[in-house]
Amino acid sequence: MKPTKTLLTAAALATAAGSLSAEEMTIVSWGGAYSNSQLKAYHEPYSEKTGVTILNDDSSAEAVAKLRAMNEAGNITWDVVDVVAADAIRLCDEGLAMEIDPDTMLAAAPDGTSAADDFGDLLVSDCFIPQIVYSTTFGYRTDMVGDTPPTDICAVFDLETYPGKRSLEKRPINNMEWALLCDGVAKDDVYSVLETPEGQDQALAKLGTIKDSVVWWSAGADTPQLLADGEVVMGSTYNGRLFSVIEEQKQPVAMLWDAQVFDLDGWIIPAGLSEERQKRALDYIMFATDTQRLADQAKYISYGPARASSAPLVGQHADLGIEMSPHMPTDPENAKNTFLYNYEFWADYRDDIDAKFQAWLAQ
Amino acid sequence: MTDASQNAGPMLAADGTPLKQSLARSLRRQKLRALLLVAPLLLFVMFSFIVPIASMLFRSVENGIVENTLPLTVQALSKWDEQSGELPEEDVYDAFVRDMVVAIDNKQHTRLGSRLNYEETGMSSMFRRSGRQLNKLDPETDGPFKDQLIEIHDGWGDPKTWAVIKTHSPAVTNGYFLNAVDMRRTPEGAQSQPEDKQILIKLFGRTLFMSLVITASCILLAYPVSYLLATLPMRVSNLLMILVLLPFWTSLLVRTSAWKVMLQQQGVINDTLVWLGLVADDARLIIINNQIGTIIAMTHILLPFMILPMYSVMQTIPPSYTRAAKSMGATNWTTFWRIYFPQSIPGIGAGSILVFILAIGYYITPEIVGGTKGVFISNRIAYHISSSLNWGLAAALGTILLAVVLLLYWVYDKIVGIDNVKLG
Numbered sequence: 171m172k173p174t175k176t177l178l179t180a181a182a183l184a185t186a187a188g189s190l191s192a193e194e195m196t197i198v199s200w201g202g203a204y205s206n207s208q209l210k211a212y213h214e215p216y217s218e219k220t221g222v223t224i225l226n227d228d229s230s231a232e233a234v235a236k237l238r239a240m241n242e243a244g245n246i247t248w249d250v251v252d253v254v255a256a257d258a259i260r261l262c263d264e265g266l267a268m269e270i271d272p273d274t275m276l277a278a279a280p281d282g283t284s285a286a287d288d289f290g291d292l293l294v295s296d297c298f299i300p301q302i303v304y305s306t307t308f309g310y311r312t313d314m315v316g317d318t319p320p321t322d323i324c325a326v327f328d329l330e331t332y333p334g335k336r337s338l339e340k341r342p343i344n345n346m347e348w349a350l351l352c353d354g355v356a357k358d359d360v361y362s363v364l365e366t367p368e369g370q371d372q373a374l375a376k377l378g379t380i381k382d383s384v385v386w387w388s389a390g391a392d393t394p395q396l397l398a399d400g401e402v403v404m405g406s407t408y409n410g411r412l413f414s415v416i417e418e419q420k421q422p423v424a425m426l427w428d429a430q431v432f433d434l435d436g437w438i439i440p441a442g443l444s445e446e447r448q449k450r451a452l453d454y455i456m457f458a459t460d461t462q463r464l465a466d467q468a469k470y471i472s473y474g475p476a477r478a479s480s481a482p483l484v485g486q487h488a489d490l491g492i493e494m495s496p497h498m499p500t501d502p503e504n505a506k507n508t509f510l511y512n513y514e515f516w517a518d519y520r521d522d523i524d525a526k527f528q529a530w531l532a533q
Numbered sequence: 534m535t536d537a538s539q540n541a542g543p544m545l546a547a548d549g550t551p552l553k554q555s556l557a558r559s560l561r562r563q564k565l566r567a568l569l570l571v572a573p574l575l576l577f578v579m580f581s582f583i584v585p586i587a588s589m590l591f592r593s594v595e596n597g598i599v600e601n602t603l604p605l606t607v608q609a610l611s612k613w614d615e616q617s618g619e620l621p622e623e624d625v626y627d628a629f630v631r632d633m634v635v636a637i638d639n640k641q642h643t644r645l646g647s648r649l650n651y652e653e654t655g656m657s658s659m660f661r662r663s664g665r666q667l668n669k670l671d672p673e674t675d676g677p678f679k680d681q682l683i684e685i686h687d688g689w690g691d692p693k694t695w696a697v698i699k700t701h702s703p704a705v706t707n708g709y710f711l712n713a714v715d716m717r718r719t720p721e722g723a724q725s726q727p728e729d730k731q732i733l734i735k736l737f738g739r740t741l742f743m744s745l746v747i748t749a750s751c752i753l754l755a756y757p758v759s760y761l762l763a764t765l766p767m768r769v770s771n772l773l774m775i776l777v778l779l780p781f782w783t784s785l786l787v788r789t790s791a792w793k794v795m796l797q798q799q800g801v802i803n804d805t806l807v808w809l810g811l812v813a814d815d816a817r818l819i820i821i822n823n824q825i826g827t828i829i830a831m832t833h834i835l836l837p838f839m840i841l842p843m844y845s846v847m848q849t850i851p852p853s854y855t856r857a858a859k860s861m862g863a864t865n866w867t868t869f870w871r872i873y874f875p876q877s878i879p880g881i882g883a884g885s886i887l888v889f890i891l892a893i894g895y896y897i898t899p900e901i902v903g904g905t906k907g908v909f910i911s912n913r914i915a916y917h918i919s920s921s922l923n924w925g926l927a928a929a930l931g932t933i934l935l936a937v938v939l940l941l942y943w944v945y946d947k948i949v950g951i952d953n954v955k956l957g
Contacts, residue, residue, distance in 0.1 A: 231919075232919050234919065234920075234922060235918050235919040235922065238922065238924075260647070260922065262643070263643035263644060263646065263647055263657070263661060264643070264644050264647065264922070265639075265640040265641065265643070265644055335798075340905070371729075385822055385904070386822070386904060386905055388900060396797075399797065399799050399800075400799050401797050401798060401799050514658050517650075517657050517658060517661075518650060518654055518655050518656075518657050518658045519654055519655075520921070521650065521651055521654070521921050521923065522654040522730075524916075524921070525726075525730040525732065526729050526730055528732050528913070529729055529730055529731060529732040529735075530729070531905040532732055532735055532736070532905060532906065
């Protein structure tokens with residue numbers, strides 16, 4: 171009797187241990203409405219299909235620093251991490267994210283197009299699996315701009331026609347580009363001008379013309395709040411945040427899509443996971459980034475799916491019942507004049523220009 | 534008497550061992566037991582306080598990455614004169630390719646690129662781009678490499694690139710500390726940063742100045758409140774105490790956000806002033822996103838840390854002293870200034886130290902209400918920890934901040950005397 175019992179206990183323990191590690195994974199994201207859209211579009215169907223329990227951790231804002239610390243401590247507790255493309259590039263550079271082969275690790279489109287072609291140029295790093303295209307763009311108070319609502323990014327720098335405060339992000343990225351665009355630099359030349367100290371000074375000088383009228387934000391929720399309170403007449407933020415101010419909270423705010431800056435957000439898998447966990451993470455990624463799933467996410471939040479094949483499948487908002495396509499940053503009507511964020515440039519110049527920018531702010 | 538002289542040897546305990554030994558053993562056992570009792574605390578302090586601080590101190594000077602990633606190159610570069618303005622010879626390029634092939638295999642080259650990018654903009658992409666082509670080279674057969682490397686990226690044909698690698702190759706560096714005081718390490722020695730990039734010294738100064746202002750305004754506000762708390766009848770003072778503690782128990786973020794609602798231009802205070810006609814509608818006060826906003830919000834948040842020690846000290850001041858002074862003809866002011874105030878100083882001291890040290894390292898409140906002119910050095914430390922990943926610089930800034938606090942503590946001890954601090 172005794173040996174059998176021990177054996178049974180051992181078997182039970184092994185199953186318990188096995189199922190514990192097999193049925194749980196920690197997915198890191200940004201929290202709020204965005205995590206909720208992932209929960210509905212990815213996590214719930216995936217748990218239903220595989221029985222894996224998904225734990226959420228809203229730590230994406232500090233993901234790079236935390237992953238680095240975990241790596242140094244030799245104990246990585248995250249399985250899949252949602253980060254912006256610039257962070258993915260840095261994690262890849264630091265050897266903290268594993269490299270992904272799109273053709274074997276990601277699902278092909280329903281019509282057979284390979285994942286690499288379906289994502290196309292959006293595969294900006296060897297470790298990055300794009301998920302959404304979002305944009306940083308401006309919203310303005312419709313009741314504070316008189317009869318001439320702004321249609322042009324340079325309205326931000328036009329204090330005469332549009333008096334009042336504007337909110338801009340407290341970092342050089344995007345602001346420097348917009349300043350140069352409105353200071354007569356051609357779109358294609360922006361980054362070559364910004365490479366030079368003179369170009370950086372030019373951008374700061376242009377920003378200097380509105381410096382006294384700027385409220386600088388550091389959290390994505392700041393501009394929506396400032397707009398809703400009438401504290402600013404216009405302000406930059408992520409387009410999904412503006413969507414919820416306009417469509418969900420019905421505030422008198424409208425979008426100024428001109429010169430919106432496209433950026434990407436997506437997944438990375440931390441380097442150094444155990445084989446079993448890595449397999450599970452890859453299985454999740456294969457599921458969550460297929461054509462249908464990416465299109466599903468757009469039912470809950472107004473960010474464009476990163477696959478070309480997902481765009482035609484975008485439908486209506488799950489609760490509001492409005493068509494989502496016209497609210498996508500990638501919609502042709504909105505994307506008449508867009509600006510593409512240059513990852514490599516900012517990976518190089520970020521620290522240098524940030525130091526200058528902060529010194530300029532403190533003056 | 535005879536008995537005693539017969540037993541002249543050592544005194545024995547009941548079990549036959551010498552008494553001295555037996556006593557020492559039981560004392561040792563007691564000490565061990567006491568040590569075991571405090572062991573959890575000791576270990577906790579060790580791992581949560583001493584180890585992190587030591588690791589921060591270490592990180593601020595540690596720079597092994599260059600030498601570990603490019604060992605042969607660093608050796609070869611030691612013979613090259615970076616002042617000559619000429620490119621290094623083929624041996625350096627050859628060593629570099631050998632190092633890089635190993636580094637690319639271990640995925641270390643991009644990490645080194647990020648490290649060197651803190652010193653010279655452009656290094657990050659140079660290492661990343663070169664890495665893609667360099668791993669196709671075989672160091673044994675494909676040489677010489679000088680022209681091939683310059684072909685791959687013209688940065689390798691710039692003597693400055695090699696000078697940067699050489700300057701930052703020592704395993705222990707003062708570079709981060711120099712950066713932390715707006716200077717930098719160059720082949721010609723320490724130099725100050727270009728003027729348009731100098732910000733950290735300014736932030737240190739601002740942090741100290743604003744922390745002093747916040748401490749002073751906390752003293753001014755807390756003194757009368759603590760006095761009332763200590764002297765009013767129990768029933769009233771308890772109610773007052775709850776009013777002091779209630780905000781203390783509320784989440785820091787909620788309180789800070791509440792100040793945003795209060796202070797902004799379309800906020801409660803401005804609306805009230807406009808409604809009262811004290812301020813014109815088009816000239817609303819700007820009391821947030823600047824230094825005033827930070828001072829107001831932080832004074833409010835840190836006030837309980839001043840009130841509580843003051844209150845507990847004032848409670849111990851016997852009222853008979855002031856009555857005695859008055860009975861001998863002292864005016865109210867003299868009584869307060871000569872009798873009451875000196876006895877309350879230890880409370881002010883304790884509160885000031887608490888508030889000042891908390892204020893100097895504050896991060897989230899200045900970030901939310903500080904705008905551009907009300908941010909502290911800790912906001913810059915946070916940037917280097919989480920955004921730029923320049924942990925060496927963050928550690929150097931943290932170390933300097935720690936040193937400043939210790940220095941101020943020492944000055945305080947010299948002037949006021951640390952014995953003169955009481956928490957009750």
